[in-house]
Amino acid sequence: MVTKKDEERGQDSLQEENREPLLQDQEKTSADRKDKHEWMVYFSTFVAVCGSYSFGTCVGYSSPVQSAITEDLNLSIAEYSLFGSIMTFGAMAGAITCGPIADFIGRKGAMRTSSAFCVAGWLAIYFAKGSLALDIGRVATGYGMGVFSYVVPVFIAEIAPKNLRGALTTLNQLMIVCGVSVSFIIGTVLSWRALALTGLIPCAILIFGLFFIPESPRWLAKVGQRKEFEAALQKLRGKDADTSQEAAEIQDYIETLQQFPKAKLLDLFQTRYLRSVIIAVGLMVCQQLGGINGVCFYVTSIFESAGFPSNVGTIIYACLQVVITALGATLIDKAGRKPLILVSASGLVLGSVLTAIAFYLKTYEIALEASPIFAVTGILIYVGSFSIGMGAVPWVIMSEIFPINVKGIAGSLATLVNWIMAWLASYTFNYLMSWSSYGTFILYGAVNAIAIVFVVKVVPETKGRTLEQIQAAING
Structure with missing residues (x-):
C-alpha cells in the first residue's frame, strides 16, 4: 500500500x-x-x-x-x-x-x-x-x-x-x-x-x-579613458561577462588615488608607500645577492672546478630550469606566493651548503671522489630551488603591491635595484671564488637564510585577492 x-x-x-x-x-x-x-x-x-x-x-x-x-x-x-x-x-x-x-x-x-x-x-x-x-x-x-x-x-x-x-x-x-x-x-x-x-x-x-x-584596463582608467577602459575590460572578460562590479572597484580605487598629488621618487618613502617599497626592493636584493647570476654565468667553470663534466652538467642545468619553473607556475595560485618563496629560499640554502662542502673537500683533498657528487647535487638543488620560487615570485609580488599612481616610478626603482644587484653578483663572483671557493657558497647560503627571515617577517600573502585589495591592505 x-x-x-x-x-x-x-x-x-x-x-x-x-x-x-x-x-x-x-x-x-x-x-x-x-x-x-x-x-x-x-x-x-x-x-x-x-x-x-x-x-x-x-x-x-x-x-x-x-x-x-x-x-x-x-x-x-x-x-x-x-x-x-x-x-x-x-x-x-x-x-x-x-x-x-x-x-x-x-x-x-x-x-x-x-x-x-x-x-x-x-x-x-x-x-x-x-x-x-x-x-x-x-x-x-x-x-x-x-x-x-x-x-x-x-x-x-x-x-x-x-x-x-x-x-x-x-x-x-x-x-x-x-x-x-x-x-x-x-x-x-x-x-x-x-x-x-x-x-x-x-x-x-x-x-x-x-x-x-587590449591595453591594460587599469592604465586606461588611470589616464581617464573611461570608454576605452570599459571596452578593454569587457574584451578581456568576454562579451557576455558582467564586468560592472570589477569596473566599479577599479574606478573607485583609481579615483581615490587621484586625490593624491603626482608621485615623485621621494614620495615612495612616505609612510603610506614605504612598506611596499621595502617588500619589493628587499625581495630584489635577496633574489640577486643569493648568487644566482654568478652561478648562471659561470656554471660551466663551476662544474669543471668541481671535477664534473661541464657539458653534461650544463644541459641538465638548462632543462631543469624550464621544468621546475613550469611547475612553480602551476603551484603559485594554489600554494600561494609566500610558501613557495620560503621553500625556494630553503632549497637555496641547502644547495649552497652542499656546493660549499664540495669545494671544501676539493680544497683540502678530502674524499676527492665525493666532491663532484656534492657539487652537481648542490648546483642542481640550487638551480631547481631558485626556479620554483625565488626566480619568479619577487616579480609577481612587485607587480601586485604598488598602487597604480606610483607603480611606474616604484617599478623603475625595484627593477633598477634588481639589475644593480645582478651586476654586483656577477662582477664579484670570480673575485670571491679566488678568495675562497667554499667560502663563496657559504656566503650565498647566509644571504638566502636572511631572505627566509625577511619573507617570514615582512612579505604578505597576496594569493586570491584583487590588486586593489592587496594594495589597500599593505598601504592602508
Whole structure:
C-alpha cells in the first residue's frame, strides 16, 4: 500500500533526478563560458611573454658564441668581456626609464619601444664588423631587457583575473629561462650571426600581436579613458561577462588615488608607500645577492672546478630550469606566493651548503671522489630551488603591491635595484671564488637564510585577492 508520504518522497526523488542533469548542464555551460571569457587573457599573456622570451635570448646569447665571435672579429678577451657585460648597463638604463615610459604611453607602448630597441640591437650585432657595433647592439638589447623585465609582469598582473594572476605572471620567468635554454642549445649548431637573427623572431611576434590585444584596463582608467577602459575590460572578460562590479572597484580605487598629488621618487618613502617599497626592493636584493647570476654565468667553470663534466652538467642545468619553473607556475595560485618563496629560499640554502662542502673537500683533498657528487647535487638543488620560487615570485609580488599612481616610478626603482644587484653578483663572483671557493657558497647560503627571515617577517600573502585589495591592505 502506497502512502501519501511515499508519493511525496517519490516526487521529491523524481524532482531531484531531474534537477541533477539541469545543474550539471548549468555548471558545464558556466565552465564553457568561463573558458571562452578567458581566451583573450591567455592570448594577451602569450603575446606579452614573447618579450620575456626575447629577454632570455639576450641573456643566453653570449655564452655559446664566445669562441666564434672572438675568432671572426679578432677580439681580445677584454673586448669580449666588455661585450658580454655591457648589456647590464643597458638594462639599468631601461630600468630607470621603464616606469615613466609605461605610464606615459601605456603598457603596450612600452613593449613596442622595448621590441624596437631589441630589433635594432640584434641587427647591429648581425652586421657588426668590429667591437664597436657589437657593443652598441648589446647595449640596445640590454635596454630592451630592462624595460621588458618591468612591463611584462605588470601588464599581465593588470589584465589577469585574481584566480589566474599568479600563474600567468610566473610565465614571465618561464619564458625567460626557455629563451636562455634554447639559445644555449641552438647556439651550438648556428653561426653567431644566424643566432642573432633568431632573436628577431619573438620581437616580431610581439609587435604583430600587440595589434590584437587590449591595453591594460587599469592604465586606461588611470589616464581617464573611461570608454576605452570599459571596452578593454569587457574584451578581456568576454562579451557576455558582467564586468560592472570589477569596473566599479577599479574606478573607485583609481579615483581615490587621484586625490593624491603626482608621485615623485621621494614620495615612495612616505609612510603610506614605504612598506611596499621595502617588500619589493628587499625581495630584489635577496633574489640577486643569493648568487644566482654568478652561478648562471659561470656554471660551466663551476662544474669543471668541481671535477664534473661541464657539458653534461650544463644541459641538465638548462632543462631543469624550464621544468621546475613550469611547475612553480602551476603551484603559485594554489600554494600561494609566500610558501613557495620560503621553500625556494630553503632549497637555496641547502644547495649552497652542499656546493660549499664540495669545494671544501676539493680544497683540502678530502674524499676527492665525493666532491663532484656534492657539487652537481648542490648546483642542481640550487638551480631547481631558485626556479620554483625565488626566480619568479619577487616579480609577481612587485607587480601586485604598488598602487597604480606610483607603480611606474616604484617599478623603475625595484627593477633598477634588481639589475644593480645582478651586476654586483656577477662582477664579484670570480673575485670571491679566488678568495675562497667554499667560502663563496657559504656566503650565498647566509644571504638566502636572511631572505627566509625577511619573507617570514615582512612579505604578505597576496594569493586570491584583487590588486586593489592587496594594495589597500599593505598601504592602508
